[in-house]
Structures are given as C-alpha cells and as structure tokens.
Amino acid sequence: MNKFAKQISLAALLAASALVPARLAFADTPTNGGDIIVTYKDDIATLDPAIGYDWQNWSMINALFSRLVDYKPGTTELGPSLADSYDVSDDGKVYTFKLHPGVKFTNGRAVTAADVKWSIERAVNPKTQGPGAGFFHSIVGADKMTAGTADTMEGITAIDDHTVKFTLSQPDATFLNVLALNFASVVPKEAVEAAGGDFGKHPVGSGAFTLKEWTIGQRLVFVKNPDYFIKDRPHVDSFTIEVGQEPLVALLRLQKGEVDIAGDGIPPAKYLEMKKSPEFEGMIVDRQQLETSYVTLNTQVKPFDNAKVRQAVNMAINKDRIVRIINGRATPASQVLPPLMPGYDQNYKGYAYDPEKAKALLAEAGLKDGFSTQIYTSNTDPQPRITQAIQQDLAAIGVKAEIKAVANPNVIAAGGTQGQAPMVWSGGLGWIADFPDPSDFYGPILGCGSAVAGGWNWSWYCNKDIDARAQAADAMPVPAKAEERNKAWAQIFTDIQTNDAPWIPVFNERRVVAKSKRMGGPDEIYIDPTRVIDYEAIYVNK
Amino acid sequence: MAFFLARRLVQAVLILLGVAAITFLLLYFLPADPAVLIAGRSATPQMVAAIRHELGLDQPLVMQFLRYVGNLLHGDLGRSYTQKTEVLPLILARLPATLVLMAAGIVVEVALGLTFGIIAAVRRGGFIDRSVMMLSFVGVSSPQFVVALLLLYVFAATLGWFPMSGFGTARHVVLPALTLGVLGAGWYARMVRSAMIEVLRQDYVRTAHAKGLSGRRVVLGHALPNALLPIIAMVGIDIGQFMSGVVVVEAVYGWPGIGQLAWQAIQQVDVPIIMGVTLVSALAIVLGNLLADFVAPFVDPRIRSQ
Secondary structure, rough: OOOOOOOOOOHHHHHHHHHHHHHHOOOOOOOOEEEEEOOOOOOOOOOOOOOOOOOOOOHHHHHHOOOOOOOOOOOEEEEOOOOOEEEEEOOOEEEEEEEEEOOOOOOOOOHHHHHHHHHHHHHHHHHOOOOOHHEEEEEEHHHHOOOOOOOOOOOEEEEEOOEEEEOOOOOOOHHHHHHHHHOHHHHHHHHHHHOOOOOOOOOOOOOOOOEEEEOOOOOOEEEEEOOOOOOOOOOOEEEEOOOOOOHHHHHHHHHHHOOOOOOOOOOHHHHHHHHOHHHHHOEEEEEEEEEEEEEEEEEOOOOOOOOOHHHHHHEEEEEEEEHHHOOOOEEOOOOOOOOOOOOOOOOOOOOOHHHHHHHHHHHHOOOOOOEEEEEEOOOOHHHHHHHHOOOOHHHHHOOEEEEEOHHHHHHHHOOOOOOOOOOEEOOOOEEOOOOOHHHHHHHHOOOOOHHHOOOOOOOOOOOOHHHHHHHHHHHHHOOOHHHHHHHHHHHHHHHHHHHHHOEEEEEEEEEEEEOOEEEOHHHHHHHEEEEEEOOOOOOEEE | OHHHHHHHHHHHHHHHHHHHHHHHHHHHOOOOHHHHHHHHOOOOOHHHHHHHHHHHHOOOOOHHHHHHHHHHHOOOOOOOOOOEHHHHHHHHHHHHHHHHHHHHHHHHHHHHHHHHHHHHOOOOOHHHHHHHHHHHHHHHHOOHHHHHHEEEEEHHHHHOOOOOOOOOOHHHHHHHHHHHHHHHHHHHHHHHHHHHHHHHHHHHHHHHHHHHOOOOHHHHHHHHHHOHHHHHHHHHHHHHHHHHHHHHHHHOOOOOOOOHHHHHHHHOHHHHOOOOOOHHHHEEEHHHHHHHHHHHHHHHHHHHHH
C-alpha cells in the first residue's frame, strides 16, 4: 500500500467550503438559525437511502445520512466526510478508509466500520429491492450478492472499529464517486430492523438533520442534528417539506412570503413572465445541471442500422427552435456529455443543422425518398410539443415519423424492448448524472452491457472497440491520472458521435428553483450538481 | 326489506371482486415492468430478475391474483413498490381528508342546488328562474381545474379570506368544497326545479293552497318532501362522481387525500397502491348506493310499503 493517494484532512475541507460563498461579492458569511418551508407537488416516496432515487428525496436523504466521502457544497469535487482519510493500493484495487472518531448515529450509538459494511451490503442485496445495487458491481462478491447466492460481500472488511477495507475485482476510477452516492449512506442495523421494513418512513442516520415528524400527505419536518460531526453545519434550525402543493399555488405563496423554496420550480408557461418581472428579482435560481436530453436512434432497427441515416437525422434537427419551445430554459447540445461534466469537449461542434446535407446523406444511403418511422415520447407537457417540432424537422428531409406519446413507464418499457422503438425522445426521462463522472453517461446508456431487455440503452448501441476503450479509461487510477482519463473519455464520446451517431443530442436543460428573498448563499447550493438542494449549506439572511 | 338489503350486500361483494379482477388484469397487461422501474438505470438483467422474483411477479397471473385476493381477505392490501411500505396505512392516513372533502362538497351542492332549484321553480319563467338556470349551466360546464384556480386566485391569493392550500381548519375546507360542489349544484338546481314544477302542479298542492296555508308552508312542507326522492338517489351516485373529482381538487388545493395518492401511484405504476385506491373507491361507491337505497324508505313511505 503506498501513500501516493492523498491524505485529506477535515480542516482542509472546511476551509475550502467556507470559500465557496466568499467568492460572490453579495454573499456574506452564513448566519445560523431559522426555520424554512419548502414545497413539492408529489409525496416523498421514501427516505431509505438504499431505495430513494428521485430528484425530490435525493437531497433530503443526503441531509439525513452521512457517507465515507462527500462532495464539497455546490461543486463536483470530492472530499472526506465520515472517513478522515483513505489509501489506495498501487493496482487501484484496494481502498482503505479511516473513520472520523466519535461520530454517532442520532440514536446515540457510535458509527463503526461494521456499520459501513452492513449498510452497503444492504443496498446491494436484492431483498432490499433498491435501485442502487448496480453501482457497487466492482466490489468483490457483489455479483454473488445480486444473484441472491450470498448474504455478505467478501470484498468489504471491517478491520477494526475505525478501519474499513474495500477490495475491487477490477480498478474502478469512479469508486469514490460511488461511495459518495446516497446508496452508500451508513445506517444503524438495529434501527433498520426495528422499523420492520419501514425504515424509509423511520430513518435514523448520522447526517446533518433528523426527521422529527412525517404526516403522510402533508408535511415532513427535519430538525438540525445538534451532534453533527461537521462543525458549524447545518445553518438552518429546521426545514419543513410541505407536499401536495400545486406549483402555481406554491409560487403565489412564495410571493406572499409563506414559502421559502418552491421545489418544483416554475411551470414553463410562467417562466418568461417571472424571469422578466422585477418583483421576482433575486428569487429565481436558474442553473445548468448534469443533464442531456436526446433522441435515441435504434441501431438495430431499419433504416437506423445504417450510420449514414443516423448522421442525416442528426443534421435535420433545428435545436435552436426546440429550445425556444421551452422558453429558452436549455442550451442546444452538440454531444452526449453536458458542459459541466469532466470530459466535455468544448471544441466539438457535432452535427450542424443542415437539412440539405441531411437529404444528400439520406440519398447516399439509398433513401432518396425518405422513410417512415416512429418516435416515442412521454405524454406530459412540454414533451409532445417538442416531439412535434422534431417530427416537422424530420418531415423536411422526407422522414415521416409517427408520434407515440405514452406515460413515462411505457416509454421506458418501449425503449428497453429489443426492436420496438426506432426513436425515443428522452425528455422528462432524460439522463441526469448520478455522479459527476463521464463514465456514468456511457455504461448504463451506451455500453454493450446495457443493450439488453429492460436496459436503458435505447439505441441498442454496442461497439466492442469503444467498450474496450471505456474499460481502459475506467481502470486509470484517479486522481493520479484524472487529466488523462478525462481526455480519454472526451475522445470516446466524440468518436461515438462522429462515427456512429446513436443519439441526436438535443439540449442540456437547466434547472429552475424559486426561493424567497431571505434565503442566503450562492445559487450553486440551491441547484447543487450532486445534491439538488444542499440543505446543509443553505442559510437564512438575518 | 331485509331480503332486499341482503341481496344488495351480496351484490356489493361481487362488484368489489369484479373490480379487483378487472383492475388486476388491466395492470398486468400494461406494457410497463415495475421491476425495471424499481431496479433503476444501473441494474443488470439479473438484478431485475431478482427483484421481479422478490415481488412475486415471476409467478403465473392466476397465482398472483389468488394470492392478492387471499391477502385481501385478511385485510392486507400489500406493499407499495416505490414507497416500500404497507398500502393500507397509506390509504387510511389519507382517507379521512377525502371523506371530509366529499361530505363538505355534498353539503355545498345540496344546499345550493335545493335553494336555487326551489326559487327557480316557484318563480318559473321569470327573470330569477332564467338567471338561475343560466348560472347552473355555467356551473355544470366549468372545468374543475379552472374553477379551483379562479376561486383560489380571488378568495385566497387576492382577498386573503381563506388559506391558499393545506388542511386542518374549517377555513381550509371552504374553497375545495365550493369547487367540488358547484358543479353538482348546477345539476341539482335543474333537477329540483323540474321535480318541484311537477309536484306543484299536483292536486294536493292546490288543496293546500285552497285551505289557506302560507306559500312557504306549501312549498317546503308539502311539495319539497315529494321532490326529494330523486335527490337522495343522486347523492348516492355522486359519491362515485366525487371520487374522480377529488383528484383534481386535491391536487390544486394541496388537500392530503387519496386522490393525490392515486395520481402519483399511476404515474409510477405502483400497482399495489393503484389496486388499493381503486378498491377503496369502489367500496365507497357501493356503500354510497347502499346508503341511498337504505335511506329512501324513510323518506318515502311508498317504498316502505312495497
């Protein structure tokens, strides 16, 4: 075991995070105290970190639990959290973490290395029925666990109360990102068992907040954990989530000062009006996120099995016009990766809008007179309208696309059925990164392993060469070769798009959140790239 | 009478079983696999298969249905796929809010409908009659979503008389109940009006007038009770109507009832919750009709004597 891997101290993290707000001229030091109200339309499904996987509960679970490593607020930079330090072996296969001493669950018991092992095994166990199991595939024994033939994973060892060791079956540059996911949150076994399968409603963790009240269908009250192991955090005393709130009503209440954060943002129809109104100045947070909305072109369905046809339709789409349809809440996309993602290639221009060239390419492919096809889309606004724009653009080059507007689960089912959906518009189901690493945009949506029934590779794209290059990139040790690795990924994604064009990347949608004027702190903690809302970092101006 | 009620009870159980079977079949043939949705985007086919097995979805349809009905007889509605918690407590926690809303909605529609219907009948053909019928037409044709937002904007956001959303006090219930009731009130007004006009033509009403009773006593004491019967049957049917209406009203006013629960579950293909809410709604409709059948004899002696 060598020491090239960094030893990172908690002090450094705190110093760094304190600098985040200081960068902005208007922001002052966070003040402590205050109770805030946040609204959502939909119920909170669960607060179980092994199960919760939507953009609503993600930030709440993040605030209730802690993980070995975590991101610095508002950034995609990893830092220590429950673990003070870690070592990586030379071959990149063994990670050893030292736990921060004296951390307690909110039930009073000390957090130990055995809890870390048990919690991750629980997330992988198919009995838990969690959506995060796949992320831990590189740990030795994960395959047996997911197959249901083992109850424990030999790749995780609690060496003593404060040391936990992970052994991987292959080097995995994203492993630290995986450990920062909510699914890797540490939970106390006794509380999970006491909840009798209802841990999602009775969560116990060691995070910045605890759940004080949950009135089903009405509200959840989270209060500050006074024993939280990160000093001076969180800043607010409590936050209350009010559910069942229609987004338009939430905005009216926000205007009257009854609400601090309208979690569902601003309905598209109201967006421009509010953005221009002086009354809402300083209340709208509008930021890029790690998202790309795209059309998949099914490489196994005629005529999209011909790369020329895929390139041609890529040139047919007027992305600027589509962005106007959603009132400019997005930026046209040229490639698979979103701009905030490491590995994004600023110089890559993709396929420019050029219907004439598209027609020529189609003719080259022997489809001078165009062809008929289908495009699947979610049936909630604005997705059908966007699909109609795509349909018109395609018609201009002689491609007749029939729109199949169905409910989200049915779009997912159609995309994951071999030979069914020639094209799928991903809007409303778009790929938002699980963690800020380019590999997340490959394996689950473009890799050979995901071109399976029920998978999310709706292009059914499988290029063995690219797969090998992806594997090589992921074996590069991080952070030692981070730069080189990002370059390798950038090349992989631009090569995919230039040669094979399995997608039409259409736009990168921005997220919009509306907050009251008294809420302080920089925009990036209200639309945090990994947490959505960072409850630990937000504060109320006094 | 007892035989009649017993027969209706047996019918009710059969209806519920039928509803369960049809809903189960519809959801089974839906082209969406709950296991895929639960397993998430990082899952391998093996993981999806493991979850399908955990949910019992790898068993034949008949077995799945029999097991569901078996559990149902023990009062077990199963566990939600997405919330990983028992369905029954989720529904029970939300049911009181929906019942309060429905009851308030019925009070509103009956009160408004009776008042305006009677006035219109008495002043038949006059200005008031025509205005009431016009208004009732507007009420019947207004989309609930629009009525809800309009009331909310005027009385809560602008005037501030009522809270904009939530649940708990009597003031919270006013706007949702008005929204729910105003549509029905239109129907009731029209129905009461025609029933009353019919009754007011009868000989015994003329007799009542002739023996010198005041107009008010003739209308309220003699004519109205005879016009009430169709109203009672309609309230029973209305409970079913309201079950669909509450979805919209609950959504706009943030009312924590089962309508919201159903809507969210449908979007997530959370089969156990959809089944549970459907069964509870069916039960409410069946009970509503039973109640109407049961009350009718007390109001109308003619039915009692049959």
